Amino acid sequence: MESRVCLFCLQDSSTSVSVEHIVPESLGxxxxxxxxxxxxxxxxxxxxxxxxxxxxxxxxxLALRHLEGVQNKRGRIPGMDVVLGNGIPGRLERHPALKIPFSLDVSATDAAWLTKNPGAWPTCASFPSPDRPDPTRDVARFLAKAGLEHLVHRNLDFPEGLESIFGAPELEPCRRFARYGEGPKHWGVRVERIYDADHLFEENLPDDQRVWEMDLLIPDDRESAFFAMSIFGLELAINLIGPDLGSYDRWRALARAPSLLYPEGVPVDLREQQNPGS
Ligand SMILES: [Zn+2]
Incomplete structure (x- = not known):
């Protein structure tokens, strides 16, 4: 059996059997x-x-997954917490196979109160904006993990490239941050909506949404390694070499790049190309 070490814990992994999903299975x-x-x-x-x-x-x-109807591994669309206009907390559930594809769950006490007070039925609800994920450590650690894995994936056919990644000192802080949560309290993440969730790309014809995509950019000075992943057009960018994103902002300003994934701009939505002005 080929001896191997794990990218993250650097321990022997020869007997491991699981494939690692760079993007979670729950995102398809x-x-x-x-x-x-x-x-x-x-x-x-x-x-x-x-x-x-x-x-x-x-x-x-969670709001993004709910609104875009992404089924998890068990084929279920996750529910989304909402706050009704009258302040009552509820949870929206989606049931695409049913005649009425939505339901709103509230607690038994609130349901009883609403039954007695039909005049107080809410006409609106608020929910978290999918465009504004808190750039928390959870988000940064997820990107650090995915970025390192993406780097490895790009080098799968290049043994020398792979060797230089495993145990590379410049990637050590990122590896330990992703795997053990060690390191700075704050690891920078840039969040930007770069296209609408239903943007139609030529490669996704006739009407498929692009759920995720990712890319890596290593500037010539090799002092940074920028990684970005988009989920339904929401781009999340990180520097794999360190928590600071100053070099990323400078690169973007110099290159006049609206985003890492589309430095020259996102191609026009195909529907707009076909029906300009509509
Ligand atoms: Zn490991």
Whole structure:
């Protein structure tokens, strides 16, 4: 058996059997994976519980998953907490297979009160904005994990490239931040909506949404490694070399790049190309 070490804990991972999903399966990823052993079963399990879970269930990302109707591994669209216009907390659930595809759950006490006071029925509700995820450590750790894995994925066919990533001192803070939560209290993340969730790209014809995409940019001075992932057009960018994003902002200003994923701008929505002005 080939001896291997894990990208994150650097321990022997020869007996690991799980593939590592760079983008969580709950966001519909079944293809972008690292083969068993590059991330050991223990780290794989840890990331699912302690890094991906908190990210996927953070209010903004949960709202995005709910609104865009992304089914999780069990085929369920996650519910979303809302606050009704009269201050009563509730939870919106989606049931695409049913005749009435939405339901709103409130507590038994609130339901009883609303039954007695039909005049107080709310006409509106508020929910977390999917465009404003709190740039918390959960979000940054998720991006640090995905960015390092993306770097490895790009080098799968280049043994020398792979070797230079495993244990690279410049990536050490990021590795320890992702895997152990060690390091600075704040690791910078830039969040930007770069296209609408239903933006239509030529590659996604006839009407598929682009759920996620990612890219990496290493400037010539090699002192930074910028990684960005977009989820339904919400771009989240991080520097894999350190928590500071000053170099990222400078690169963007110099290159006049609206985003890392589309430095020259996002291609026009295909529907607009076909029906200009509509
Ligand atoms: Zn490991």
């Amino acid at each position: 990823n079944t293809t972008l994976v690292l083969p068993p052993g590059l991330v050991c079963d223990r780290c794989n399990n840890y990331f699912a519980r302690k890094v991906e879970g908190p990210f996927l269930n953070s209010p903004a990302i």
